[in-house]
Amino acid sequence: MVDTELTGATAHGRPGRTPKKDAGVLVIGLGRFGSAIATTLDRLGQDVLAVERSPELVAQWAGRIPLVxxxxxxxxxxxxxxxxDFGVAVVGVGSYLEASVxxxxxxVDLGTPQIWAKAVSAEHARILQRIGAHHVVLPEADAGSRVAHLVSGKMLDYIEVEDGFTIVKMRPPRETQGFTIEQSKIRDRYGVTVIGVKSPGREFxxxxxxxxxxxxxxLIVSGHADLLERFAARP
Structure with missing residues (x-):
């Protein structure tokens, strides 16, 4: 359908929920990054509207998510x-630096409260931050760093929160197996904290x-990345 109130814009597919003022997420660009965000938010029941200028991508996603x-x-x-009217906007256009900026x-000029922007390089990220993006994401660099940690030891998942503080999912070192957390003295010996334990067939x-x-x-373990690396490297 065509919304005649939008100059140079065409709405496609099922209508989205009308967001309240400063609510909902506007996702601009339906490449792999933007489409993953838009579809996930829509599946979670969030108010989301995707914006894409490529007719080919519009045809691909029309009817699947609210789209303009x-x-x-x-x-x-x-x-x-x-x-x-959207409280959050995600700029998923990364490959075309001029368009991204x-x-x-x-x-920024519209006063969007929270702007998340994809960058493809450190230089690109600095530009986006300087012009007012609140959060800048480098998906490939972040994924590469995460995978490097995962392939280097017993870690099964790795999330760096901030300033080196990290949470990991990992197999227990041999010296902790069969002992309680108090007996293992994990925090005293390694400087990390076991948050939780998931046994096969049982709840976390x-x-x-x-x-x-x-x-x-x-094990779900938290601590500084360097200390977690050493703990995960134990046989």
Whole structure:
């Protein structure tokens, strides 16, 4: 369907939920990054509207998510589609630096409360931050760093929170197996904290001093990245 109130923009597919003022997420660009965010938010029941200028991508996603065909580098198009009514905007356009910068700048001018922008390099990230993006994501660099940690030891998942503080899922070192957390003295010996334990066929439990660790358990452990690396490297 065509929304005649949108100059140079066409709405496609099922209508999205009308967001309240400063609510909902506007996702600009339906490449792999943007489409993953838009579809996940939509599946979770969030107010989301995707914006894409490529007719091919619009045809691919029409009917699957709330979608508008428009060029977000045009400030008038953004304004007329109601972009200022969204509390969060995600700029998934990363490969085209000029478009990424223009779109981010347009959102800054609209006063969007939270702007997340994809960058493809450190230089690109610095530019986006300087013009007002609140959060800049480098997906390939972040994924590469995460995978490097995973392939180097017993870690099964790795999330760096901030300033080196990290949470990992890992197999227990041999010296902890068969002992309680208190007996293992993991925090005293290694400087990391076991948050929880997941035994096969059982529900996740938060770790207590008397929680016993078995060889086939999964541990959720927090601490500084360097200390976690050393703990995970134990045989």
């Amino acid at each position: 065909e428009a060029d977000a580098a045009n400030p008038d198009a953004l304004d007329q589609m109601g972009a200022r 223009l779109i981010t700048g347009n959102l 439990v938060y770790a207590q001093p008397d929680t016993r660790i078995a060889a086939n358990d999964l």
